[in-house]
Amino acid sequence: MSEEVQYKNRIELLQGTLDMLILQTLQWGPQHGYGIVQALRLRSGDVLQVETGSLYPALHRLERQSWVQSEWKQSESKQKARYYRITAKGKKQLASDLGRWERIVEAIGSVMYVKPEESES
Amino acid sequence: MKWFPSFGFQRRKRELQEEIDAHLQMAIADRVARGETAETARQAAAREFGNIPLVQDVTRDMWGQAWLEQLGRDIRYALRQLRKSPGFSITATAMLAVAICANSTVFSWIDGTMLRPIPGARDTGDLVSLQRGERNFSPTPPFSYLDYRDLREQNHTFTGILAYHNDWIALTGGAQPERAYIANVSANYFDVLGIKPALGRFFLAEEETRPDAVTNVVLGYSLWKNRYAADPAIVGKSIEIARHPVTVIGVAPEGFVGAAPGLRDDLWVTLDPLGNDVFRMTHRDIVWLIVIGRLRPGVSRGLAAQDLDTQMRHIVAAYPDQHLGDNQITLDPMWRSPFGANGYMAATLPILLAFAALVLLLTCANVATLTLVRFVSRRRELAIRQSLGANRMQLVWQMVLEGAVLSIVAGTMALALTMWTSKTFAWFFPANSTPLALNGYMDYKVVIGIAVSSLVAGMLCSALPAWRSSHAPAIEVLKAESASVSGGSRNRKLLSGLVVAQIALSLPLLICSGLFLRTLRNLAAANPGFQQDHILTASVGLNIAGYSNDEARLIRHKILDRVSALPGVEVATLTDWIPMTLIQKRTDAYPEGYVPHPHESLLVENAEVGPRYFESLHIPILEGREFTQDDDQKTPDVIIVDQTAARRFWPGQDPLGKRLRVGGSLSTVVGVARISTHTFVNEAPEPMVFISYFQHPGFETMVQVKTEGNPADLTPAVENAIHEIDARLPVFDVRPMRASTQMASSFAVIQSALAGMFALIGLVLAVTGIYGVVAYRTQMRTHEIGIRMALGASRVDVLRLVLSQGLWLTGIGLALGLAFALGLTRLIARLLYGIGANDPVTVASVVMLLGAMSLLACYFPAHRAMRRNPVTAIREL
Numbered sequence: 002m003s004e005e006v007q008y009k010n011r012i013e014l015l016q017g018t019l020d021m022l023i024l025q026t027l028q029w030g031p032q033h034g035y036g037i038v039q040a041l042r043l044r045s046g047d048v049l050q051v052e053t054g055s056l057y058p059a060l061h062r063l064e065r066q067s068w069v070q071s072e073w074k075q076s077e078s079k080q081k082a083r084y085y086r087i088t089a090k091g092k093k094q095l096a097s098d099l100g101r102w103e104r105i106v107e108a109i110g111s112v113m114y115v116k117p118e119e120s121e122s
Numbered sequence: 123m124k125w126f127p128s129f130g131f132q133r134r135k136r137e138l139q140e141e142i143d144a145h146l147q148m149a150i151a152d153r154v155a156r157g158e159t160a161e162t163a164r165q166a167a168a169r170e171f172g173n174i175p176l177v178q179d180v181t182r183d184m185w186g187q188a189w190l191e192q193l194g195r196d197i198r199y200a201l202r203q204l205r206k207s208p209g210f211s212i213t214a215t216a217m218l219a220v221a222i223c224a225n226s227t228v229f230s231w232i233d234g235t236m237l238r239p240i241p242g243a244r245d246t247g248d249l250v251s252l253q254r255g256e257r258n259f260s261p262t263p264p265f266s267y268l269d270y271r272d273l274r275e276q277n278h279t280f281t282g283i284l285a286y287h288n289d290w291i292a293l294t295g296g297a298q299p300e301r302a303y304i305a306n307v308s309a310n311y312f313d314v315l316g317i318k319p320a321l322g323r324f325f326l327a328e329e330e331t332r333p334d335a336v337t338n339v340v341l342g343y344s345l346w347k348n349r350y351a352a353d354p355a356i357v358g359k360s361i362e363i364a365r366h367p368v369t370v371i372g373v374a375p376e377g378f379v380g381a382a383p384g385l386r387d388d389l390w391v392t393l394d395p396l397g398n399d400v401f402r403m404t405h406r407d408i409v410w411l412i413v414i415g416r417l418r419p420g421v422s423r424g425l426a427a428q429d430l431d432t433q434m435r436h437i438v439a440a441y442p443d444q445h446l447g448d449n450q451i452t453l454d455p456m457w458r459s460p461f462g463a464n465g466y467m468a469a470t471l472p473i474l475l476a477f478a479a480l481v482l483l484l485t486c487a488n489v490a491t492l493t494l495v496r497f498v499s500r501r502r503e504l505a506i507r508q509s510l511g512a513n514r515m516q517l518v519w520q521m522v523l524e525g526a527v528l529s530i531v532a533g534t535m536a537l538a539l540t541m542w543t544s545k546t547f548a549w550f551f552p553a554n555s556t557p558l559a560l561n562g563y564m565d566y567k568v569v570i571g572i573a574v575s576s577l578v579a580g581m582l583c584s585a586l587p588a589w590r591s592s593h594a595p596a597i598e599v600l601k602a603e604s605a606s607v608s609g610g611s612r613n614r615k616l617l618s619g620l621v622v623a624q625i626a627l628s629l630p631l632l633i634c635s636g637l638f639l640r641t642l643r644n645l646a647a648a649n650p651g652f653q654q655d656h657i658l659t660a661s662v663g664l665n666i667a668g669y670s671n672d673e674a675r676l677i678r679h680k681i682l683d684r685v686s687a688l689p690g691v692e693v694a695t696l697t698d699w700i701p702m703t704l705i706q707k708r709t710d711a712y713p714e715g716y717v718p719h720p721h722e723s724l725l726v727e728n729a730e731v732g733p734r735y736f737e738s739l740h741i742p743i744l745e746g747r748e749f750t751q752d753d754d755q756k757t758p759d760v761i762i763v764d765q766t767a768a769r770r771f772w773p774g775q776d777p778l779g780k781r782l783r784v785g786g787s788l789s790t791v792v793g794v795a796r797i798s799t800h801t802f803v804n805e806a807p808e809p810m811v812f813i814s815y816f817q818h819p820g821f822e823t824m825v826q827v828k829t830e831g832n833p834a835d836l837t838p839a840v841e842n843a844i845h846e847i848d849a850r851l852p853v854f855d856v857r858p859m860r861a862s863t864q865m866a867s868s869f870a871v872i873q874s875a876l877a878g879m880f881a882l883i884g885l886v887l888a889v890t891g892i893y894g895v896v897a898y899r900t901q902m903r904t905h906e907i908g909i910r911m912a913l914g915a916s917r918v919d920v921l922r923l924v925l926s927q928g929l930w931l932t933g934i935g936l937a938l939g940l941a942f943a944l945g946l947t948r949l950i951a952r953l954l955y956g957i958g959a960n961d962p963v964t965v966a967s968v969v970m971l972l973g974a975m976s977l978l979a980c981y982f983p984a985h986r987a988m989r990r991n992p993v994t995a996i997r998e999l
Contacts, residue, residue: 033141033144033145033148034141034144034145035144035145035148035149036148039152052172053142053145053171053172053177054172054173054176054177054180057138057141057142057177057180057181058180058181058183058184061181061184061185062184065184065185076148078148078151080144080147080148080151081140081144082141082144082145082148083137083140083141083144
C-alpha cells in the first residue's frame with residue numbers, strides 16, 4: 002500500500018509538468034510508452050527518468066481527456082506497440098501548459114535572482 | 123462504452139498487459155543490442171520497469187472504471203456476509219417483499235384506473251371532463267346536444283371536444299340475442315382521444331347528424347374477436363343491432379374500451395344513428411351527453427373553465443327557459459372524473475396507498491432493528507477492518523450495500539408478486555349490471571415505483587444502523603470483551619427509537635382498520651328502508667332489442683301476468699332501477715308555483731316503477747296511495763314523491779294533489795313514500811320522484827319479484843316465463859337483489875379488507891419488533907442481572923426490571939401513535955359510517971390490544987431472565 006501511495010504522490014507532484022513533457026515529446030511524432038521514456042531521457046541528458054508507474058497512468062489519462070489518441074502499430078524493429086499521437090486539443094493544451102510553465106519559471110527566477118542591494122532597500 | 127462501462131473492460135485490461143509487454147520487449151531488445159546477455163537484459167528491464175501489477179492498477183484507476191471493479195468486490199463481500207446469517211437475510215427480505223408488494227399492488231390499481239383513465243388514448247393528461255352545475259358523486263350526463271355543439275364550436279381553449287352517451291343494446295341476428303354496451307358518440311370522438319382504427323375507419327364529421335345515411339358502426343376489438351371471430355373482411359359487412367341492419371365501418375384497436383373510465387363499451391355508433399331521435403338532438407333541455415375535451419397545448423384547466431363558462435353564460439342568456447338551475451362549468455382531470463369509476467377510485471385508493479406506505483415504513487423500522495443488532499454482533503469484524511485502514515465511509519458503504527442487496531432481492535420478489543396481485547382488484551366487484559372494466563395494471567410506472575420504494579427501504583433499513591455502528595471506536599471494541607458492552611448507549615437509544623416508531627406507526631393502522639371494519643358492519647346492519655331479502659330482479663332487453671313501443675307495452679303486461687302467476691311469487695312488478703347499484707338517474711323537476719332562486723339546482727332522482735312496487739319492497743306509503751294497473755297512458759300523469767322531495771318542494775304543506783313538472787309533463791302527486799336508501803347507506807338523502815311505469819315506460823325493463831322462499835330458486839322459472847312470451851327476448855342479470863346491492867358496499871369492502879390486512883402486518887411487525895429488542899437487550903444484560911440477583915435482587919425485581927423497560931417503550935410508542943392516529947383518522951372520516959373518526963371504543967380497544975400484545979412480548983424475555991441461575995448468568999460473558 003505504501004508503495005502505491007508513493008507512486009500516486011509522484012504523479013501528483015509531476016502532474017502538470019509530466020503532461021507537458023509527454024505532449025511535447027509527441028509533438029515530434031507519434032511514439033509508444035518506451036519511446037517516450039527514452040526520448041525524455043536523451044533530450045534531458047539523462048536527468049529526467051520517468052517512472053512507468055507515472056507514465057502509463059498519465060498516458061491513459063491524457064487519452065481519456067482526448068489530448069492524445071492511440072493506435073497499435075509495428076515499430077521499426079517489428080515490435081507491435083501502442084503508439085500515441087497528439088491531437089489538436091492536446092496541442093492547445095500544450096501551448097497553455099507551456100505558457101504557464103514559462104510564467105512559473107520566470108516568477109521563480111525573479112524571486113531567486115534578486116540583487117542583494119534591491120532587497121535591502 | 124460510457125453507458126456500459128463493464129463492456130470492454132476485459133479487453134482493455136488485456137491491451138494494457140500487451141502494452142507493458144511491448145515496453146519490456148523493446149527495453150530488452152535495446153539492452154541486448156548494447157551487448158548485454160538476454161538473461162541480464164531481461165532482469166534489468168524488469169527492474170527498471172518496476173512493479174508491473176501496481177503500474178497496471180494505477181493506470182486502470184485512470185479509466186474511471188475502477189469503481190465498477192470495486193463495486194463488484196463489495197457486492198460479493200456483501201453477499202458473503204448475508205449468506206453467513208441466512209435467518210436474518212430471509213426474514214428481512216420476506217418482510218420487505220411483503221411491504222413493497224403492498225405498496226406496488228395498490229399503486230398498480232391506481233395505475234390501472236386513475237393513471238390510465240382511457241386505455242389506448244393519447245396524452246390523457248390533456249383531457250378534461252366537463253361538468254355543468256351541481257357536483258356530486260355520480261352525476262348524470264350534463265349536456266344537451268345543441269349546447270355541446272355550441273361549446274365545441276365557440277371555445278378558444280380546446281383542440282377538440284367530444285361527447286358520448288352509453289346504453290345497453292342487443293346484438294340480434296344471431297341465434298340468441300346478445301347484450302352489448304354501446305356508446306352514441308360525436309363524430310370526432312376517436313380523433314379527440316387520438317385512437318387509430320385497427321381495421322377500416324372511424325366516423326366522418328358529416329356523419330354526425332345525417333339520419334338519411336346508412337347507419338355505421340365501429341366494433342370494439344373484443345366484440346370483433348369473440349362474436350365475429352376476428353373476421354379480417356368485417357369492414358363493409360352488415361350486422362344487426364336491435365333488429366336494425368347496420369354497416370361495420372371499422373374496428374377499434376385492442377385495449378381501447380371507451381372514454382368512460384372503468385367502463386367498457388363494446389361498439390360505437392353516431393349520436394342519432396337511426397334518425398329517430400330528433401327530439402333529443404334538437405332540444406336544449408334534454409341533457410344526455412357526457413363531454414370530454416382536449417386542452418390546447420399550454421392552456422391551463424382554470425383558463426379553459428373560464429372560457430367555457432363564458433360560452434355557457436351566452437347560451438343560458440339566449441335560452442333561459444331551457445337552462446334553469448345551476449349552469450356553472452367545472453373541469454376535472456380524467457383521474458378524478460366524476461363520470462365512470464374514477465370518482466370512486468380517487469376517494470379510496472390514495473388513502474390505501476398511504477396505509478401501504480405506513481406499512482413499508484414500519485417494516486423498515488423493524489428490519490433496521492434486526493440490522494442494528496446484526497451490526498453490533500459484527501462489531502469486532504468492523505473494528506478489525508477499521509484498524510486495517512478502512513475509513514468510516516467505506517465501512518458505512520459496505521453495510522449500506524448489504525441493505526441494498528436485500529432490498530433489491532425484496533423488490534424483485536415484490537415485482538413477481540405484483541404481477542399477480544395487481545389483477546386481484548376485479549375480485550372486489552360483485553357481479554352486476556354495469557360493464558365494469560376495472561383492474562390493476564403493470565407498466566413501467568409500477569416497476570419504477572417498486573425500484574424507488576425498494577431502494578428507499580434499503581437505505582432506511584441500513585443507513586442509520588450502519589452510521590451508528592461505524593461510530594464504535596475500534597480500539598475499545600477490540601480490547602473490551604463482547605459482553606461488557608451491549609452495543610453502547612447510542613445503539614440502545616437507536617433500538618429504543620425504532621421500537622417506539624414501530625408501535626407508533628402500527629397504532630394508526632390498527633385504529634383505521636378497526637374503524638373500517640366497524641363501518642362495514644354498520645353498513646351491513648343498516649336498514650336501507652326497504653326489504654331486499656326475498657327479491658329477485660331480471661332485466662328484459664325490450665328497448666335494446668328493437669321492439670316498437672306498442673309491442674313492448676304488450677309484452678310488459680304479459681310478463682307481469684305470467685310472472686305473477688308463478689308458484690312461489692308473492693308480488694311481481696316492474697322497475698327501471700335497482701337501488702344501491704351505483705346507478706342513478708336524475709332529472710330536473712319544477713313544482714307548479716315554486717319559484718326557484720337563480721342558479722338553484724332543481725335536480726331530483728327519479729325512477730319509473732310499476733304497481734305494487736312499494737309493497738314488494740316493504741316501503742311504507744305514508745300518505746295517499748301507490749301506483750295501480752290503472753295508472754296508464756289513458757289517465758292523467760301521477761307521481762309518488764319521497765319524504766325528502768315533499769319537504770324540499772312543499773315544506774309544511776300537504777303534498778297530495780300538488781303538481782310537479784318532471785320530464786316535460788305536469789304530474790299530480792298521489793302518494794308520499796317513506797325515505798329509503800338510493801345509492802349509499804351513508805348518503806345525504808336527495809329528493810326522489812317515482813313515475814308510473816305504465817305512463818312513462820323506463821328505458822330498462824326489470825321484473826322485480828317478491829318470492830316466498832329463496833329468490834335464486836326462482837331464476838329458471840322467471841326466465842322460462844319470459845321466454846314463453848317470445849323466445850328471442852334477451853333476459854339477463856337475473857339475480858337476487860341482495861347480490862346487486864352489494865355494489866354499494868364494495869368500496870367499504872376494499873377499504874376494510876386492505877386496511878385490515880395492513881393492520882395485521884403492522885401488529886405482527888410491532889409485536890415481533892418489541893419482543894426482539896427486549897429479548898436482545900435482556901440477553902445482553904444477563905451478566906448484570908446475574909450480579910443483581912447474587913447481590914439479593916428477587917426474581918420479581920428482575921421481572922420488573924425487564925418489563926418496565928419494555929412497557930416504557932410501549933407507552934411512548936402508544937402516546938405518539940395516538941397523536942398520529944388522530945391526524946390520520948380525519949382523512950378517512952368521509953369514508954366512515956355510523957362511527958366517529960375518533961370513536962373512543964375503537965381507540966381504547968386498539969390501544970389495549972397493542973398494549974397487551976407488547977406486554978406479552980416483553981413477558982417472555984423477562985420470564986427467561988428471571989429463571990436464570992445467577993451463578994451461570996455471572997459466568998456467562
